[in-house]
Amino acid sequence: MSRGYLALVLHAHLPFVKHQKEGELAEEWLYEAITESYIPLLIVLNRLIQKGVDYQLTISLSPTLITMLADPLLQLRYKKHLEKLIELSEKEIDRTKNEPQFHHLAKMYNDLFNKTYDYYHIKYKNNLLKAFKELEETGKIELITTCATHGYLPLMLTGEAINAQIKMGIDTYRRVFNKRPKGLWLPECAFKPAVEPYLAQNNIRYFICSSHGLLFAKPRPRYGLYAPIFTPSGIAAFGRDTESSRQVWSAAEGYPGDYDYREYYRDIGWDLDYEYIKDYLPSGVRKNTGLKYYRITGKGNWKEPYNPEAARRKAAEHAGNFMFNRQQQVKYLSQVMDRKPIVVSPYDAELFGHWWFEGPMWLEFLLEKIHFDQDDIETTTLSSYLEKEKKKQFAMPCEASWGYRGYHEVWLNGSNDWIYRHLHEAEERLIKLASKYKHLANKNSLIYRALNQMCRELLLAQSSDWAFIINARTMVDYAVFRTKKHLDNFSLLAEGIMKNQLEERKIAELEKINDIFPDLDFKIYQRNTGVKLGKEIESGNAL
């Protein structure tokens, strides 16, 4: 009998980065995440089953990511990308034959990429969603999703916009997995009480908030972060555990910064002679290839070659440390609580493998150790916890996010606040048009198609990623471009409708470029849903 639960939650998300020209702009984000995070995680999670390890884990796949993973064009492009990567690693084996410290690493990457290729192309015929689905069918993982384009809900103006983000997220999930997700990952764990009715309206059974989002709930949660609370509509809200988050996340004290681990920032895409590497850089611009030969080594610029064996030992050690800390936490909590405590540890899936190369390995060690070495903690998915522990307290989480300083500052400051005025104007315009054309029935008419495409453009403009990137000051131009481009497309269509100047050619072009949410119907923006809509929703913490 365990004394408590550990709920690991991996949130996999990328904004919609499909572009017409192959390999253009940010498409490599998807390629990198597939090679370095999604496939390694899938391989680890399957291998654990083969080893007879009983584990439970929650994985959130964002609708934009689901769309890209299911996209035949991107699937083919990724396959080509992977073939190039294998070719590069072969060239590297040859180039490094007189450098023993790098030669074995080139072989390691070559082996890794070949296995990735087998998994991706031979086993799953380019469709990773099938792999996730199969894994869920084993009962080891629970798949959930998030809002349509990872929109930042508390900074939206209207209930319709919030509702559409939630609803289109669920619809995308349903189209692929043939069922409703029980839980919803709130983009950036950003919540405010005014969002809650829309979660209820869409039958969401649970979500995760930031630590203080739960701790500052009203009334005060009796068990702090270690039991979920019920919102007024009966939705369970889990709080992110601070201690376990810090151990994995923190750049300063977290595991990923260990000197034995692989250095992310030293990539042969930057280090090697341009003439040699240029064929493997999309559009010939220097960037990461994924082949990295150094370990973090220390704080300075001096880097030593990566030693996979030492890194592996460290990952095992860190997994042991993580488990030990959770055991202590659960032992202590179970003394003061009248039920089994749950420690909820949500992470970005891309941290594992992409940023923290040894992350998937760490996860494998951790789940193995939890299964074989102790009895204090057991892993759980969030829904199976809800089935097990039923007594909960009613309380409303407070407005908060998991961003820097805990509220909305990352997504709302001098660098990015200009976007909201335009996003809100688009929300209003769309709601008005959706109400005006509520009786429009011919789905093939230009107006219907234009309205549907306007919804897609607005949703795409709303991705929390753009405001985040603008704030982070890297790839700012791209994020600004994406925000403006979608809003511009939106305005163009709105004007076309109002002036009766819609061009079929233009609509078709936009439908092709931004082909997401195929079943979307603009009528979701109408003012007629169950909750009282059509007004600016109040910001804040009622109760």
Next chain:
Amino acid sequence: MEMLYNILPVVLLIGLLLVLYFTSSKKEQKDQKIKVPIRKTRAEYESGKEITGVLNEEFSREISPENNSPWIKDRSEPVITTDIDLIGGDIDLPENYIRLFSRDPEYLFTYWQINKELFFNHTFYLRLYNLSNDEYTDIEINEPAGNWYLKIEPDKKYKIAIGYFKKDGFFPVATSGTVHTPPDRPAGIIDKWLAELSEYGLGIEMDSLVISKNIEERKK
């Protein structure tokens, strides 16, 4: 002096009764807070007020296809959907507005739009109402900023208006919805009331609307 001694017990008694009365009514309120939640209180945070003020009449006008378009007369008839018939009608957005959002427990973010001519003919002010203590602060807008961060207190209700002064006082051109700023510490309200989903005959598979309805029912 002696008289004072005589009435002192009476005064004390009255005081005690008053204290008892208030604490008990507070307790009731607290209980209610715990059990209420559901739909009724919902209205409280849905009712963010839209732009008000004389200058914004057109904004509140509902766009209703029934009134201004010939393309639907009887809902039972098939709807005619040639694009041309649907063109026209007013979907203009308001010319003057102000909006308010919480950024964190210390700052509110507001942005506004005012008709240019109007703006340059008057000195405009932001009036920030603290609805928790019925006080307000005026801030002169001396440049065409368009947005502002306002230092505020956590866990309080605010509302903002933009306008100018007339002879008889402040004239708001636009008003925002109400914002309740997030708290920066755990709530003072503590309750020991726990519920079990199964007490309501509920399970995780159930629809949350059904759940909230059942909870509501049970409270009656």
